Amino acid sequence: MRPQRIRPLVAAAAVLTMLCAAKADAPFPSRPITLVVPFAAGGPNDVMSRIVSEHMSRQFGQPIIVENVAGAGGTTGSTRVAKSAPDGYTLVSGHVGTHAASVALYPNLRYDPLVDFTPIGLVAETPILVVARQDLGADSMASFIAIAKARGPDLTLAHAGIGSISHISCLLFTDVVGFKPVGVPYRGSALAMTDLIAGRSDFSCALLGDVLPFLADNHLRFLAVSAPGRVPQLPDTPTATEAGLARFVASSWFAFYLPKGVPDAIRDRFTDALRAALDDDGVRGRLEKAGLILPPPDQRGPAPLRQRMTEEIARWQDIVKTAQIRLDQ
Template structure:
């Protein structure tokens, strides 16, 4: 290539490069010309899937092409996230990630096949939702204080499910049980649907998942929520106390969810996707749908590609400290 440019002469070589850049820009201006795939790294039915579908519907309107959700569960979200990382960087495959898949996973899985800090082109957060501790409806403890006493007595006899190593439901449980000094038995599943079914059938004692995942079961009397790990009560389960109200003020856990593109995606396409996300989040209908599942729209400071990259960087380091030595599979 070097010899070829030498033969062409410097002005000609520069002109050739500028032509390639211009052609790429024109191609990006026509984007998108076909449907876009949105990879959700969890099974259908959970909060991540619901959030992904809310955004896919809105982005379809903003971009003028269908955005189709593809569920790729496995390994606590690592399978789908790796697929998203390795997709062609042409804007036609984007992915959804959250606190578990793109931050805490680094502390839990030393063989994680991607580096959240460097391997993705982030587009911005799309929702933030508090996590809760909930149990089967016939669980002996009626509040958090009773639960802590019961858990300390049962120890490994207590069975808590989660959606895979590194999932929000897993890391929230690790954080919570570290705080109260208990080591339960963890049971890993492929997704929220399997977890909640085993809780309602009595095969599990409970889980630590997003309000957005379980508010329907809580309000329907199918499970019992003990605490919301946030400073304010959730409007969709208003009777459930905050961690401060329940006597464990140090327990704070919110899960952010965001979108990304493969690294190397043209800047013009990234800018168009980022703009479409911002427009979607400003839509009152989208905001209401997020509130209805127990989530909230990211604040202005939390939105955008740069903000998401900074949040990922900070939370990778934060969860390495929180999880500490708990890197082996439960």
């Protein structure tokens, strides 16, 4: 090859190397970030994710675009993030269903929650309420249990889809009480609540945030809440323990995850941004208004989240095994 032809090639290679180096050294983030919410828009996970990511985007100086990728109890969107590039530009808003109960529910689950993700931290959690339609005739948990024992197979359970929080928490509830209703899956909690209020189903295990819009309508019976103490929004509703169901311990916790392999420095940027968002009075107020409880400072960050996942995976294995449920992803 002639020398005059070699020189332009060398120069071009040098420019390409400089461009690649400049790209590698660019401060993170240098472009918009995608936050996958693996459920339909308008649900508790979606609402929480938008509130928190709005604050985090201001810290990053880049927009965080929320993308709803629903399906298979949240595992469709979670799988997408697990398989995405570990560059920090894609994360998922998971919860107890996608990153704990899914291990037992889906024998062919296409990811391992403890292996295929980089935990960022817990965002919030909310207790589960057992609610019944107004005219079912159950004005207390005791009277509901009597109805369940007599009519169990005829009762209809409205839930937000197979593998959803309302579904798996009611697996635990019905196992504790000792009856098997007919499950009626809906495309989201809002539709499940609408039909429950209309009397087209009998009861549900709902997130606190799902029922807050209906507190003043007198269309539902609030039978018990799975929380350590009574919640301020429903001071007259007993805890599960007060109602005689000490084994009914369930809550929906939400957390942010990056795919595995993301550099620690980028993971730490997200963890710090999440901490700052949860410390913001405006964010806290909006989350609490939505029925969410923020984790205390010592329960934030990757390590407490990984510990919580490990414990919950083992716990839900037993619950799902007892219920004899297996799903296809």
